[in-house]
Amino acid sequence: MTGLMQILSIAAAGADGAGEDTLLGLDATGWVYVGVSIFFILAFVVGKVHVKIAEGLDAQIAEKSKALAEADAIRKEAETLLKKAQKQFDDSANDAKDIVKQAESEAATLISTAETEAKAIVATRQKMAKDKIAAAQRNALADVRSKAADAAIAAATVIIAEKHDGAADKGLVDIAISDIGKIAH
Numbered sequence: 001m002t003g004l005m006q007i008l009s010i011a012a013a014g015a016d017g018a019g020e021d022t023l024l025g026l027d028a029t030g031w032v033y034v035g036v037s038i039f040f041i042l043a044f045v046v047g048k049v050h051v052k053i054a055e056g057l058d059a060q061i062a063e064k065s066k067a068l069a070e071a072d073a074i075r076k077e078a079e080t081l082l083k084k085a086q087k088q089f090d091d092s093a094n095d096a097k098d099i100v101k102q103a104e105s106e107a108a109t110l111i112s113t114a115e116t117e118a119k120a121i122v123a124t125r126q127k128m129a130k131d132k133i134a135a136a137q138r139n140a141l142a143d144v145r146s147k148a149a150d151a152a153i154a155a156a157t158v159i160i161a162e163k164h165d166g167a168a169d170k171g172l173v174d175i176a177i178s179d180i181g182k183i184a185h
Helices: 002-015 028-045 049-163 166-184
Strands: none
Touching: 028 049
């Protein structure tokens, strides 16, 4: 190692421009290159730097491969979840369409039933109104007849009282008794 230091000190002295000293035909710059080359050769041969570098690179490659494999697995899982979600969405959309169709059908049935029931109610109410009108007409007619009969009786009473005397009444009573006798036999 001390020899290397001497070479470096000579190379540094030669770099000052004190002349062009050479050793084995190499100036200071050449010896610096030789020294660095020897350093790298020893680092590779003795220190096994190339193995350590290769192991480090292999470890990084393994980590990157593992990360890529995990990313690929996550991507596949995400695709599966996306397909599942899309299927659920499609199923839900179809279910919603079916529900809407069923609701429309039920609404149409309810409307039809309501219209039929409304028509029946209207017909019943019309019949009830007609029946009430007919009953009112019958009551009015009976009332008019009753009043007409009362008026006729009153008029007949007045006319009979004026035109009939006791003898005419005797003939009517005899006829009434004979009619009763005929009915009894």
